[in-house]
Amino acid sequence: MPRRDGISLIARGPELGALRETFARAAGGQAGAVLLGGDAGVGKSRLLAELLDTADATVLTGRCLDVGEGGLPYLPFVEALSRLDRSLLESRPVLGRLLPGIAAGEPDTGDQASERLRMFDAVHGLLHTLSRERPVMLALEDLHWADASTRDLVLFLLSRLGAQRLLVIATYRTDDLHRRHPLWPLLAELTRLAAVTRVELAPFGRADAIAFVSAIAGGELPADGIEAVAERAQGNAFFCEELIAAHRSGTAATSGLADLLLARTERLGPDAQRVVRTVSGAGYTVPDATLRQVSEMDENRLEEALREALRHNVLVADDDGYAFRHALLREAVYEDLLPGERVRLHAGYARVAAAEGTAAALAYHSFRSHDLPTALAASVRAAARAEQMRAPGEALQHLEQALQLWEVVPEPDKLTETDEITLLHRASVLAGAAGEPERSVGFARSAVAKADLGDDPETSAAARHQLAVGLKTFGTLGEEMSAVAEQAWDLVRDRPPSTTRAEILALLARRWIWTSHENIDVPALYSYAEQAMADARQVGADAVEVDVLVTLGVFAEWEGRTGEAIRIGQEAVRRAAAIGAVEAELRARHNLAVHYAVEGRFPEAIRTGEENCRRGEEIGLAWGDQIMHSRADLVYLLYLTGHWDKALTTAELPAAPRLPWARVSGETLHVLTGRGRFEDAERLAERILELAPDARTKVVVDLAMAEAAVLRSSYDEAVARARDALDGLTAPARPALIDAVWATTVALSALADKAHTGGTRDIAAGAELYAEAASYRGRLHDTHSAETRILSARMDAELSRLRGHDDPDLWQVTLDRAADVPYWQAMASHRLAAALLAAGEREEAEAPLRAAYETATRLGAVPLRDAVVALARRARLAVGAPVADDVLTPRERSVLELVAAGLTNKQIGARLYISEKTASVHLSRVMGKLSVTSRAEAVAVAHRRGLLPDTPTR
Template sequence: MPRLGSGIPLVARTDEMRRLRAAFAAAERGEAGAVLVSGDAGVGKTRLLTELAEHAASRGALVLTGRCLDVREGGLPYLPFAEALAPLSLDEDPVVAEAVRVRPALARLLPQGAMPPAPDGEYPGPDTSGERDVPYRVRQEQDLGQLQLFDAVLGLLTQVAAHRPVVLVLEDLHWADSSSRNLVSFLLNRLRTQRLLVVASYREEDVHRRHPLRALLVEMVRLPAVEQVELRPFGTAEARAFVEALADGPLSPEILAGVAERSEGNPFFAEELMAAGVECRDLPAGLAEVLLARLERLSPEARRVVRTISAAGDSVAHAALAEVTGLDELELDEALREAVHHHVLVIERGAYTFRHALLQEAVYADLLPGERVRMHGAYAARIERTPQGRGHDAKLAYHSLRSRDLTTALPALLRAAEEAERLGAPGAALRHIEQALEIWDAVPEAERPADVGELKLLQEASYFAATSGEPERAIAYGRSAVQNLGPDVPAEKAAKAWRRLAEVLLNAEGTLDEARAAINRAWELVAEGEPSKTRAWVLATRAAILRNAGQYEDSSWNAHTAVADARAVGATGAEAAALVTLGALADSAGEPEEARERLREAERKAVESGSLNVGLRAVCFLAFSHEDLGEYGAAMEIYQRGIERAEQTGLTWSIYGLEMRARHLTLRYLTGDWPAMASTNAPARGVSSVLAARMTAAWLPFAVARGRVATAEKYLEELRPHWRAEPLTAIVSGATGAELAFWQGEYQQALAWVHKVTDFLLAFDEGYLLATVRLGALGVEAAASWAATARRRGDEGLAAQAAAAGRKLIEHVRHAGAHGKPRARTLGPEGRAWLARAEAAASGLDGPADPSLWAVAVAAFDYGAVYEQAVCRWHHAEALLASHGDAGLAAKELLAAHEVAERLRAEPLRDAVREVARRARVDLPGVAPEPRPRPVVDPLTGRERAVLERVALGRTNKQVGEELYISEKTVSVHLSRVMAKLGASRRAEAVAIAYDRGLLT
């Protein structure tokens, strides 16, 4: 169940809370003020005011809260003030009690019987007879006219505010009666030097032009003491954060985005949608009732217009409304004016639409079935008569489908899909094709478009699914297409279907054998034929699949033959696809210059032919070529170019559009160009969860390196179900899971992550052997730290166990480095650096690590991996200090590592560097040395005290030496001096004397 109401942390609203707190701070200083908080229903006004009230109360303020009620005609006079002031009649504070007692006019507001006696001991109740014989002065006090009441309220608040700050909160002022509005005006006009803050909230959407509060608002906002705070709906990122806060556990990216989008940033709407269930597609009944209640205030004509607009699915122009509603111009004008004034409709670009999409949903769901069909039919008829324009066919298809005119809907859907593709919206094109497939059998064969068949629709659905980020559906449609092939289907047409299936299978994990079988079937159908576009494409796709399968010679023959066929028939797109494969083959052969020339030519030809996916593939492989050789600057520029092209063409979530985004982010991590953590990994609606996981994985290293433990753990949990579908996600999970455990000191858990993911990868595909080098290196580091920790505690058995685990891992790393197959045949700088790091870490399994090996690792990461090099510098400094090496060099390494950690806000590394620097007495810029309180008479030197402190903790001389980077013999010498100075004959006695004399605390 979701968490609702005030139990949810306040999300966003930072600026609004700052302004409210500033107003309260001014009131504390004796600068009285008022704040008018406006916003739509459910936007969070009460939640914001509750937060202010808690803040004010925590600072000793008296918080008085009153609420107006929607009682329509008449209303209850002074209701919010009566509720706010009622607690004062029972307040035990003598100052408050006195302030109430001396103001008999407050009897009209306080509960009956709660009013204390008047100054003369007489209760000034209402004079029902009108003839009470009392002195003139008392009659004046008993005059309960409005002015006396207003003065009494102001005087009460002023007197109490002199004793302690007062915050008067008035909620839902749009429902206030006229008397309450007058009293609000009176108070705000007399705010001077009281320690008083008045905060009033109202619904902006309810205050239409003729609303009685509007005139008061115009008056109040002119007052110098009054400030306005408009509470707007959440932005996209804020809405997602709020929905996450509502949920008990993790939500899938699609559900998270769906609820955030449907609520349009309104917290109440989000709560209702979550309460109805995250899979809820219909509008929850409770929310629908709340929304529809607003329509009850409208006239019948206005409700008719609103219902008509609800069926449009978009904003509606005045002329269209006149035609569809059948109202005359004057009736329509008045109805629209009424709906706009009541904030049901808004005007956007000269057309009318709903203020909130959920209101449109509620009104549309409330239509009777016959009403819906008639309205949609009327809209469809009008659209058919209007001139063509962008979105024309999509609108015609929408209304034709809902008015059950399937004969008109089918061709309109096909034209809409073509337009969506031209506009770079493959997701929209997919939806149109899927709708066409749904109604295909329901449309008589004679009335279907002559040049389109079900087979073609299935192939197009496969293509659009792949380009819009849904590879699983692309495969499903591709399989359906080949199952739909009959014996009478021409060979070339059948070959297209098999090639399409092979292509989508190529981009999925674990389907290489099926892809090879599919493309071979396509080749069989065209192998004996003359060169053609279909044959060229089959050859190009076959070349790519055979390269992935490691059949390089066969791949090369198919690619060269594809180029020849394509040039013979003018199939430039197929030629470009084959050139990409030839470029990739050249890279694998260790010929980067030839590879890049091929890939640049492929990109040019793909752009010329409009082969968008092929163009992205060419750019992606060109960047791979630079990245594999550690040329990260060039690779990042190329990736960025590809990302921009993918965005421009609507292919952001295609296989290569996604891959370039993920790789670009990974290179930013390696090179130290770290972005702020954000929700940019959020996928578009409908994007495959596998692809969404790929982007989440790209963000995970940042979360771990910056110490965002909760975020990292959440990401790791989300990614686990996607390992098999995308092994790269498993690789990132293993590495970051191990790093997270390492920084937390959970070395066994780090090793568990390494073994779990390594075993998974090798069982899945031995081709991932090289990817386990980094995993193994991280595992060796964890084992070395585990062994060192065990030795410091004197647990030699555990230290031996940890060292054995590390030795087993380093053997695996060496094997993987020697037998793994890099993309460019030779191991690149990244692989060599991780091998060096693993060897350096392994040198510390049985004792202090070898500083010279860590120096090699530092140098190996000098190819641009800024963060990883900083980690190696930290280890290098530790090794130097532990082996009594060059202390000056150790200090330089710590300074360099600290600078990187500070710049990147890599908190775990920063803290680790500072700890080593503290123990080695190395001053770091911007880090104040820890205070060292000392007694007045202190015979011990700093080093002697450091030794004695660790002896007091139960450390052995060897362990003390390891922690302070001194030899065991030097520790013994320091202890001998300490015992001599303190007059002790044993270590334990020295510790006891030091505690007694205050030398140890």
């Protein structure tokens, strides 16, 4: 059920399922209780509301209020029971002691224990009576504020749960339960009861938080804004909503959120508040010794203050020191500090950091305390230290701060012993390593502009080389890359050999990256490679020499010498690892995996890709260009080889920057569509294109969604998406032939299916698409890859099927070539069986049909499995266990058959002797059962699933 604002429940499926199971048992006569805990705002009430709104039960709800231990006894029970019919309550006079307005009926005996027991028993009896007529759900919210009497009544009721049709659900805030909170003993007692289940509702994970924020924002936030809100809220649903509201109002945080958070600290005593404010200035976990120095408090006072802050769950402690329970709470406290108070705090932390020699902390606190020269020098040192620790993201942050201070600090070059161009170059390299190519290009452009103000051509050339490297990631900026590379070469062409000159020559040897294939001069590329190798050897640039070796391996693959390419790649990996040339090592191993895949040695390609991803993580380059491509290729190879579950888990990158996440996630779309998870695929595709709207990513998405459209029998959509993919191949300088062949194959399959189910046989459109793919074959270098060979055979077979011939021999060729690609092999087996059946060879069709069924079942490829079952049913062949997909009633099937024959609802009604309205109702039910939205789609899906007899083709 959606909320009042229309947002459906997100990411709480397992918890909601558990609650519904518990209620189902209670409705069957096995009473139970659930203690639902979680931090304030995490979504307990939302989850409870979802359950209450969908349960067929008598629902009684009441909540506790924060009025102290002594006030408003039994408040949630008073609120819950007061909603019942008055006569029902008056039948138990003792309830008059509990409910206002109900006469007690009997005098008080004066024995308080006895009177309370009678009242408790009356409540228990009332709920038992109600549950005889209908299951009862009693919801008690905010039990952390319950008074002692309420807690006693809860214990009484839950300890007497038995055969009643009753479910009690009590919610409480875990972050309000300090160590001495009175609810702890009750929770401990209740948890021991067999009928009681305790559920802790955790904050959203990153992916779920992003989905929640995206749904709440309703398109008002850009992708990076959605991620920022999700990160700051740390999975808390209420904080997500408040931060979105803050965005709408243009403030850092809404007053409601700030007030809620600060209210937690205002309960503390003065010393505890002082400690909390001191910790807020740190920005990280504060070691005990640091806190003692900065707070300047007496040791005993400090420890008592810390105990109080910990007891009230404002701070948490671990072996490293003290931190806030939630980052937003720290932000609220920090924002509440007076300006002078902040400066003094940061100055105190800076003194400690200087004494300890921790550059990162010194850079942060010096900047915040306005000591800018110290902040600049410390930022440069901190960046160097982070680079040594293989932490490019952290190093980049420090360099950004240094660059921010460069113009405002006197003599920055003397202070830091470096120059601004060097810092900009390093920042560009680090941004690329951190998976942020746009920022990498931005820093590189600034470095070029600064370098051109000087008179050193080598420096200007090096800056342009880095800019070209940054532009390479996008793959669609060929003209600019070409211009930048040529400018770099012009600057050093007539200069003596140097590392910079060798690097530029090595880059020019790879100019196929930005040059259209019609214009590639392969002998010129060899010449650049040879010059780069000679320069590198002369100046001892070993890393450049290895990089050129990798390029020579690419040339060998182009020329069909894949075995030689593999040997070159293996040698390049060994040499790069031996000299510590990590970038060259990653490129060499990535290309080696590609060479293995081209030759069809998929297990070796997967193993090499996995090794490269591990190596990238080890050296802090997990999000760089090479590892991004390695991981995306790895997911794709796992899809090809039928390891679909592993493909999905390999693509789970919760902490990845947006471009690597989008590129890698795009490869999982093939798995999702193959398994029939079309809605998941659509949502993911939309998200991917939000984060990475580049041409390469769009081609991947269009291909996958074209496949999905075929499987959903949306043939025109499939052709359109395949056409989009083909059109998208004109954007990159080096499109992949496999994409052209794949898109054409999918489009031909859609056209053939459309014709087979009674649509127009558009042979001309198919021939045009086939000719376009053939034109790519003549222009691109990857004609001999294993995947291209498989898809080329399938493309020929699909064209034959579209023309009405459906040649079994062509499908047999596809089947033979796809021996190592299970899903494609199963698709070919299915098509081969269909072709054999059409040719009257029923016995020969049984084996490929059974093989297709077994593979589709193993992969979880539900649409293909359904198509195989439908074909077997029509041919009266047994391929495996029956699939329960005949969901239509005889009347619904009759209506659908007449729809397939082209009759209107009025004509169907006349034919079946029912009204036009009744025919429409039957058709609506059919469409709902088949999960379609149109008459044509209903016919197509029913035919594919074998729910209709074959429709003659036109």
